[in-house]
Amino acid sequence: MAQYVVIDIGGTTIKHAVMNHEAECLKSGSITTPKQGEKQIFNSLLDIINSYQKSFMIRGVALSVPGAVNPENGYVYFAGAVTDLTGRYLKKELSTLHLPIELENDANCATLAEKWRGNATECESFICITAGTGIGGGIFINGDLYRGRKGMAGEFGLMSLLFDEQLETALDRFSFSNMGSTRALVEDVSNGLDQKVSGEEIFLLQDNITVNASLNKFYNAFTSGCTNIIHALAPEKLLIGGGISSQPEFINEIKKRMEKIRKETLDITEVSSCYFKNDAGKVGALYHFLKRQKII
Incomplete structure (x- = not known):
């Protein structure tokens, strides 16, 4: 083989x-x-x-x-x-x-993995968001991957969640990636505790006031970004990948906060985690290769 x-x-x-x-x-x-x-x-x-x-x-x-x-x-x-x-x-x-x-x-790969053998096999339109060093995304609309001009479709990490008069630096300070990524959470907690911690350690320290405040800020930023995407594209599903999505409470926290923003959001789109977690990029890359090479 x-x-x-x-x-x-x-x-x-x-x-x-x-x-x-x-x-x-x-x-x-x-x-x-x-x-x-x-x-x-x-x-x-x-x-x-x-x-x-x-x-x-x-x-x-x-x-x-x-x-x-x-x-x-x-x-x-x-x-x-x-x-x-x-x-x-x-x-x-x-x-x-x-x-x-x-x-x-990479996020397109995660999206293709979910369509091939994951949690979106029956979907014609869904969104995949990956949270890690930054925020990536894949858009699958009407039965096909949508790449957009210069492949830029799905670069959700470049969305600005806030703004002020200094528009020139808004993305450096308020982008989805710089407010809602796992990296942003780890940096915020590490700075608050004045010691380096890992993403896994953060969820073991939730009783700490500083850690809890950082997590709350992170969840709010991540939920705001996801809610914007749902309202813009109204997909059947929004699937979230990256290591953090495997935390047991993660998806429920996002859903709870979405309901606070607008209850009807969850009537539009089902929100859940990716099937493949951290392996999504590899599985999707393989699927893309096999399709391009006409092996499957």
Whole structure:
């Protein structure tokens, strides 16, 4: 059975695996995303793929990439926190491998995973939001993925949740990504406690007044962003992915706050978590590869 290297590039970590065409994981791992500005990320990707080729018969490479991409030629218009990818032709950068390479936006990959084998298999129109280093999103409308011009559709993290007279810096201060991402929550709690904490630790410290205040601010920002999206697109489902979505109380907190904003919101759209959690990007990248290569 053919095997494929699947890589999910994130602002903090690069997750990788070898999968077959049924999305069964044969081996996996992760590395820290290289510091940006030195172009080391291309060497890291080549090292990952080359190491798998020593043990597996690799037939292609599927990439989940942050930001806006052109799946046809591999050009990355915008890559969020992974700035070394911006303005580069990723397929060309990896051409020395002499393997078929396909790439798609990370949130689009999560969206495709949910449509393929997740919680949206029966949906014709749904939205997928991923919360991590930033906020990403995928839009599936009328039976197909909607990418928009330059692949920018679904960049929900660039929405401004607040504004003031300093519009030039509004996105730096008030964007969905800078107010409602897991990174923003971790930074806020770490600053408040004057010590570095992880996302998992935050939910063990909820009785702390400082932590509770940060969580409340985070939930309000995240809920406001999601409510705006529902009112703009009215999808059948809004699916939320990323590590934080696996917290037992997370979805219920979002729903409770949505009802405070406007009760009818939840009559329009069902809100739930993604089926694939942190593996969504990899599964969706594989599905995108298999479709583009006409294997399925």
